[in-house]
Amino acid sequence: MNRMKTIVIGLLGPTLDTGKRESRWERWRPTVGLCQQAALNIDRFELLYQTRFKSLMKRVAEDIRLVSPDTAVVPHPVVFRDPWDFEEVFGVLHDFASGYAFDPEREAYLVHITTGSHVAQICLFLLTEARYFPARLVQTGPGKSVKGKTAAGTHSIIDLDLSRYDQLAGRFQQERDDDLSFLKSGIETRNPAFNQLIEKIERVALHSVEPILLTGPTGAGKSRLARRVFELKKARHQLKGDFVEVNCATLRGDAAMSALFGHKKGAFTGALQDRPGLLRAADSGMLFLDEIGELGMDEQSMLLRAIEEKTFLPMGSDREARSDFQLICGTNHELDHDVFQGRFREDLLARINLWTFRMPGLRERTEDIAPNLDYELDRFARKTGRRVTFNNEARRMFLEFAATPRAVWQANFRDLIGAVTRMATLAPRGRITVNEVREEIARLQGGWQHMGESADRRRTILASFFNADQLSVIDPFDRAQLEAVLRVCRHSRNLSDAGRRLFAVSRQAKKKPNDADRLRKYLARFGLKWADIAAL
Numbered sequence: 001m002n003r004m005k006t007i008v009i010g011l012l013g014p015t016l017d018t019g020k021r022e023s024r025w026e027r028w029r030p031t032v033g034l035c036q037q038a039a040l041n042i043d044r045f046e047l048l049y050q051t052r053f054k055s056l057m058k059r060v061a062e063d064i065r066l067v068s069p070d071t072a073v074v075p076h077p078v079v080f081r082d083p084w085d086f087e088e089v090f091g092v093l094h095d096f097a098s099g100y101a102f103d104p105e106r107e108a109y110l111v112h113i114t115t116g117s118h119v120a121q122i123c124l125f126l127l128t129e130a131r132y133f134p135a136r137l138v139q140t141g142p143g144k145s146v147k148g149k150t151a152a153g154t155h156s157i158i159d160l161d162l163s164r165y166d167q168l169a170g171r172f173q174q175e176r177d178d179d180l181s182f183l184k185s186g187i188e189t190r191n192p193a194f195n196q197l198i199e200k201i202e203r204v205a206l207h208s209v210e211p212i213l214l215t216g217p218t219g220a221g222k223s224r225l226a227r228r229v230f231e232l233k234k235a236r237h238q239l240k241g242d243f244v245e246v247n248c249a250t251l252r253g254d255a256a257m258s259a260l261f262g263h264k265k266g267a268f269t270g271a272l273q274d275r276p277g278l279l280r281a282a283d284s285g286m287l288f289l290d291e292i293g294e295l296g297m298d299e300q301s302m303l304l305r306a307i308e309e310k311t312f313l314p315m316g317s318d319r320e321a322r323s324d325f326q327l328i329c330g331t332n333h334e335l336d337h338d339v340f341q342g343r344f345r346e347d348l349l350a351r352i353n354l355w356t357f358r359m360p361g362l363r364e365r366t367e368d369i370a371p372n373l374d375y376e377l378d379r380f381a382r383k384t385g386r387r388v389t390f391n392n393e394a395r396r397m398f399l400e401f402a403a404t405p406r407a408v409w410q411a412n413f414r415d416l417i418g419a420v421t422r423m424a425t426l427a428p429r430g431r432i433t434v435n436e437v438r439e440e441i442a443r444l445q446g447g448w449q450h451m452g453e454s455a456d457r458r459r460t461i462l463a464s465f466f467n468a469d470q471l472s473v474i475d476p477f478d479r480a481q482l483e484a485v486l487r488v489c490r491h492s493r494n495l496s497d498a499g500r501r502l503f504a505v506s507r508q509a510k511k512k513p514n515d516a517d518r519l520r521k522y523l524a525r526f527g528l529k530w531a532d533i534a535a536l
Helices: 024-025 030-035 051-067 086-099 119-128 167-182 192-207 223-233 253-261 297-309 335-340 346-352 365-386 392-402 413-425 434-462 468-472 476-490 495-502 516-526 531-533
Strands: 005-011 043-049 072-078 107-112 136-141 153-156 212-215 242-248 286-290 324-333 355-358
Touching: 030 107, 030 136, 030 242, 051 072, 072 086, 072 355, 086 119, 119 136, 167 192, 167 223, 192 212, 192 355, 192 476, 212 223, 223 242, 223 286, 223 324, 223 335, 253 297, 297 346, 335 346, 365 392, 365 413, 365 468, 392 434, 413 434, 434 476, 476 495, 476 516, 476 531, 495 516, 516 531
Parallel strands: 005 043, 005 107, 043 072, 107 136, 212 324, 212 355, 242 286, 286 324
Antiparallel strands: 136 153
């Protein structure tokens, strides 16, 4: 069987490889010294050299022939106008690697990274790590200097296949495990689907700057996870700025524009001074827009431009502002449905849903209730300075209930946090007993039943137009009013007839009443049209 040939690819060192006189054999020269290694038989040396050092290249090639007659030196002229220009050097070396006829079935390659400028050495490393050079790295050093003897120096070979290095591989795995634990707040979650979800989010968080969209029911932990993603990226020096969080459901009208994009003094009534806005506050950091489905269409349009161009126009200003932020969005809406209903921009959804992750509710993760229970008890202790525990029977009772269909967990982790807080606060002598658990179970079920009954009373008409997630973000006052309006509409001949019934009193004070237009605008607030009602 034929031995694989050993091929070295390296740069001529204009400083380290120099020497004309006989004394040059007493000093270490990396390129020549590599060919003097007793344990390394080099069949061919692909020697890259800058054209202005052609005479030095010839001398080094001759010296290699003297010390290693079996090594063929193949010179390759390269041109670096500026050997410290990273882009230029990388491009030249990349072109060489792309055009070289590698034959890894018959030849083993070594890339020498001791000579050349530091920029060139880094570029050779990166190209080898990326497998443009299908090679291992070889590094040389002067070793011990012995006067009058050949200064061959030493060499070491570095294989960039980290899977061969158990200790390094173990270290990277431990760091990844630590990152995953951090994203889960240190909670040893047991749900396989959730753990896989967190693994994907970890990879995306550390390797992408594109927007992330977190979906799922209210209370599933979107806000907490967004902050953890920010803290992880900041710990890895990927972000320098702050974490800025805003619930879009709290933003309306001019206040929304001003809060997000800022304003100039005098832009509207009450704008008494300049305001930078939340997008500016998130510059070099992360912006978390919770309930993004609640943003108005104008705000959506400006946000899209801010995401794509990193610029936006504050209210009342004729000069653009700039902010380079990373974005995480949260929603419990079905944004596809909102796009269909005309309440959400299709182009904005396309921009923010490159990475979409659905956060499961607590009922989908019942095996994670126990570790989250312990976490909340620890959090209660840190907050109050009072350590509270369950007795065995009480803990077993609570966990059994928590995993049954009787436990609705309508507000998800918010329900669990509230339950732990109440039981821990009422626990006698820092011990939660069966009595506290029984009381809490009754309280939870009573609350869920009341909310269910309220929903049932509205379901007959509201459920015809909205799903549960959509209803959950409409204030109870607005739900009650909307239900009354829809009931009148259902029993009216047309839009004008419904408008006359609904505005029978206030219309008397108007010179030009337009009941139909008023009703049309009211319905549009909720994404409804008269045709939607008439069709039922």
